[in-house]
Amino acid sequence: xxxxxxxxxxxxxxxxxxxIIRREADLTRFSGGEADVAVRMIHACGVVDxxxxxxxxxxxxxxxxxxxxxxxxxxxxxxxxxxxxxxARLPARNEVICTLRDPRTPELAQKLGNTxxxxxxxxxRDRLEGAVVAIGNAPTALFYLLDxxxxxxxxxxxxxxxxxxxxxxxxxxxxxxxxADLAFATVAGRMGGSAMTAAxxxxxxxxxx
Amino acid sequence: xxxxxxxxxxxxxxxxxxxIIRREADLTRFSGGEADVAVRMIHACGVVDxxxxxxxxxxxxxxxxxxxxxxxxxxxxxxxxxxxxxxARLPARNEVICTLRDPRTPELAQKLGNTxxxxxxxxxRDRLEGAVVAIGNAPTALFYLLDxxxxxxxxxxxxxxxxxxxxxxxxxxxxxxxxADLAFATVAGRMGGSAMTAAxxxxxxxxxx
Numbered sequence: 001x002x003x004x005x006x007x008x009x010x011x012x013x014x015x016x017x018x019x020i021i022r023r024e025a026d027l028t029r030f031s032g033g034e035a036d037v038a039v040r041m042i043h044a045c046g047v048v049d050x051x052x053x054x055x056x057x058x059x060x061x062x063x064x065x066x067x068x069x070x071x072x073x074x075x076x077x078x079x080x081x082x083x084x085x086x087x088a089r090l091p092a093r094n095e096v097i098c099t100l101r102d103p104r105t106p107e108l109a110q111k112l113g114n115t116x117x118x119x120x121x122x123x124x125r126d127r128l129e130g131a132v133v134a135i136g137n138a139p140t141a142l143f144y145l146l147d148x149x150x151x152x153x154x155x156x157x158x159x160x161x162x163x164x165x166x167x168x169x170x171x172x173x174x175x176x177x178x179x180a181d182l183a184f185a186t187v188a189g190r191m192g193g194s195a196m197t198a199a200x201x202x203x204x205x206x207x208x209x
Numbered sequence: 210x211x212x213x214x215x216x217x218x219x220x221x222x223x224x225x226x227x228x229i230i231r232r233e234a235d236l237t238r239f240s241g242g243e244a245d246v247a248v249r250m251i252h253a254c255g256v257v258d259x260x261x262x263x264x265x266x267x268x269x270x271x272x273x274x275x276x277x278x279x280x281x282x283x284x285x286x287x288x289x290x291x292x293x294x295x296x297a298r299l300p301a302r303n304e305v306i307c308t309l310r311d312p313r314t315p316e317l318a319q320k321l322g323n324t325x326x327x328x329x330x331x332x333x334r335d336r337l338e339g340a341v342v343a344i345g346n347a348p349t350a351l352f353y354l355l356d357x358x359x360x361x362x363x364x365x366x367x368x369x370x371x372x373x374x375x376x377x378x379x380x381x382x383x384x385x386x387x388x389a390d391l392a393f394a395t396v397a398g399r400m401g402g403s404a405m406t407a408a409x410x411x412x413x414x415x416x417x418x
Contacts, residue, residue, distance in 0.1 A: 006377050006380065046375070046402065115217060164404070
């Protein structure tokens with residue numbers, strides 16, 4: 001019945017966590033800015049080895065940071081992603097948008113013969129130009145985004161595409177990783193998810209390190 | 210520029226995902242009900258091997274299911290956990306409560322000399338009796354819960370305690386795993402997180418399998 005002893009200072013917990021990750025993870029192939037993003041992504045999943053699977057396109061980090069500084073909206077495929085973004089950290093009171101629960105989405109999904117997660121992207125069209133896209137849950141959303149862009153939709157400034165899972169996740173992220181026309185961050189393989197995606201945004205939103 | 214081919218039926222994606230997980234994961238040490246929870250937790254993190262670290266106390270699954278059926282509130286440490294809980298699946302329109310952003314929480318944190326995540330639990334006191342607790346983010350919240358209970362706070366029906374991370378996560382989950390007086394689910398080691406925690410709730414909330 002003795003009260004437990006543990007660190008109770010949030011800032012100290014973050015600092016120690018990041019120090020442990022930097023000590024254990026192999027971040028040598030990343031730039032300094034990419035490493036900052038990678039550290040937070042590792043922090044979100046608890047697996048140091050996940051870093052082996054992180055892929056950042058050349059210029060991704062610069063493009064995503066610049067877009068956020070310039071007030072780009074953050075378009076999220078899932079409520080969990082949207083709610084993982086730390087609002088106080090955003091540099092320009094950026095809007096965080098998730099259209100999954102928009103009343104129009106279910107009907108769009110039926111019409112398109114696709115998931116609600118994919119159909120919700122139709123409601124992004126007028127915000128897509130220069131936006132930061134954050135897809136952490138649905139492979140169908142990432143596939144749909146790439147198809148939309150190929151069909152002439154406005155181009156986001158950066159795509160964080162890291163859906164987690166067993167059906168379509170590997171394939172949709174492999175498709176993203178082949179794009180020379182997009183600035184992107186992804187995680188090869190099955191890992192990923194809302195927390196890792198939101199962590200990437202939170203790292204990019206921070207001014208300085 | 211050819212449109213990609215991928216599965217666009219949400220139900221089929223879930224079904225195939227769960228089938229892959231059941232084929233690949235070693236679930237033999239779990240009961241049928243525990244295995245259902247484990248499958249969804251694996252689905253949330255994309256790592257089949259994570260199952261090795263899952264711990265369910267005897268009676269956890271039954272206690273948690275019964276509490277949800279009886280309308281127990283779900284007390285979450287993080288907004289991401291709360292927003293990962295599928296409302297439509299809840300058997301008794303259960304309340305999903307997160308007090309992290311309650312205006313009283315910052316002052317409580319200062320007074321207690323603890324994180325906001327821990328302090329937020331003070332605002333759970335009058336809902337804690339028979340509740341289902343879902344801690345997926347903050348080790349300090351899990352430590353604080355155990356201390357509150359030891360100090361005589363009302364007892365939840367079940368504790369899903371699986372914070373992710375590098376400082377306190379391992380230790381707080383080890384402390385939970387030693388409790389013979391609580392029905393709990395946890396993940397030994399660093400893995401865990403909001404998505405896995407919400408997935409456990411979503412599995413338990415489902416009637417039947």
